[in-house]
Amino acid sequence: MSTNSNMLRPLLISIFVLGCFATIFFMYFKPSTSWLYSPVKSLVSSNQDKSAISTKSNESVIIILLWFWPFGARFKLDVCSSQYNIEGCLVTADRNLYNKSHGVVIHHRDIAGDLSNLPSQQRPPFQKWIWLNLESPVHSPRLTGLNSLFNLTLNYRQDSDIRGTYGTVIAKETKEDFVPPSKNKLVCWIVSNWSPNHARAKYYNELKKYVDVHVYGQAFGNRISGEECQSIVTSCKFYLSFENSIFKDYITEKFYRALSLGTVPVVLGPSRQNYENFIQGDSFIHVNDFPSPKELAEYLLLLDKNEYLYKKYFKWRRHFTAHGYGPWARRLCDACAYLKKHNEYKSINDFIKWYWG
Template sequence: MYFKPSTSWLNGPLESSDSTNHIKHVFTTKRDKNLTIVLVWLWPFGQTYEANICSSTFNIEGCFITGDKNFYNKSDGIVIHHRDIDGDLSNLPKSQRPPFQKWIWMNLESPSHSAQLAGINNLFNLTLNYRQDSDIQVPSGSIVAAETVENFVPPSKNKVVCWIVSNLNPAHARSKYYNELQKHIEVHAYGRAFGKYIADNDYIPTMASCKFYLSFENSIHKDYITEKLYIPLSVGTVPGVLSTSRQNYENFLQGDAFIHVDDFNSAKELAEYLLLLDKNDELYLGYFKWRQHFKINVVNSWAQHTCQACDYLNRHKEYRAFNNLNKWYWG
């Protein structure tokens, strides 16, 4: 619900004189007064970012991003990260909501890894999520037109199939598929799940050294396609995907850019196909023809997602409410 704000836009004393000066500075000029203020109520996993980052990094103008809760009654949008909400909602705002303010539900985890919290169904005005039908869609990457047309040559490879994974739950579909696949083809498996730690500076080179990468998601949901797809694509490795349907994947990228496990009757059949491609350069290079005209944009920034929320607020001043979050996300 919306309530009429109090005459004072601050709900109590400021934390410090520095905070007071900072607030005064933001609104000293007419230009500043036209800023769209986005308050990040719960920093995503504690990751903070600068107030002017939208302009300085993402070329999105007219935004002021802050974590200072003294801005609550002046904020056009309140971004709330789902995974940081306390189970009893005790860390959410308790003050009356100004009539112009929109609460934005931010969540990039799948429904399987997002707790369904009692009381949040009618709290939010907008959704910020990877789903295509969210208000503010924030996929983990995108395929964009290249500035020039040229043949793409993948880097040199010395391994056929690789996988890097930290958490491997035996009950997950990807674990079961991997267990069957590795019976028929060697999979170079790395990460904490296999006791083979990969340093940050070795992550990309390791992935690039493989002809195929197992882009297996930890759960299967509509539109749930993460950086596990886009990073291999960006380094010239063909992803083998396990998540949502091929048709769903083809809403995001060309069908000849990846291999879907559902195209094969068994893991053994997939292994045989990968071994065939390993021996046939012409067939293998066919998975890179799309790179003549397109390139990959990998997005892995909470700050960018917040700036996209601000950009949305800049362009959409109409009233919005979202009263069926539970049904929409968890079904």
């Protein structure tokens, strides 16, 4: 008994010590569980990478904010890709996106005289303000405080940063002779904005003494629709593409509409040379080519009787075609396309002098 007792006592003591040690070990030492969570951590890391890639890809999207609807007219904005093949553009009128917008397009005719309705928030360093205006200087209020306010211009002028012409003349893919549509009138004119002080009104009052001019539009008490306008212009041999004011490059849809519909435009606007910057000189008749409205009327009557001379004004149509430039949305898409290619800094310090002189 004594021998067995002596052997059992050390064994019990050893078991007691090991038990105490094990208790202390599990109370104060926590084994690593990384093996348990590593698949989850890999999944989270993968999702974060995907998010980063998505964010990075979105950085290539240019946001264009339209600050004012031009003249209050609303239109679809999500057309850059579907209608004009301009990708990577988000055009919006949501002012909550101001701080994220790369370009803010501001229509001049909607700016308050004291500039109080312009953005009041601080301009982000990457953002450019784009001045949009398709009116001539005489119909655009000259506002103080515009110098150094804008970074870019979107205008009909050739020296504008973003060209906003009223029409385009482009080469045809295939050459073919053009046959003008049948005509039953000699001279037509459609006008809504009438002022006896306009050069075009004075010229018309003289011209009508020598040749019959079919007149339409609000100025003459018969407002017409777009379809009616197209039908009228097509039916006339000559259309008076008279601008309401005469300024460099100010050549509006009145000119391009006649060209596109197969009618010879008789133009009153900037110089012949200025027109020839946009189209061949044998496609139109300029009032400055004649000493007076009387001589112009005589020439139109001559062309009416001479089909060969008349059709010479359509020789350009064998190689080219004319189109209206497009709606407001097209110009916003063009602004986006410009910003995708140009990220250099620019400020227009002599803006007032540039446009109003």
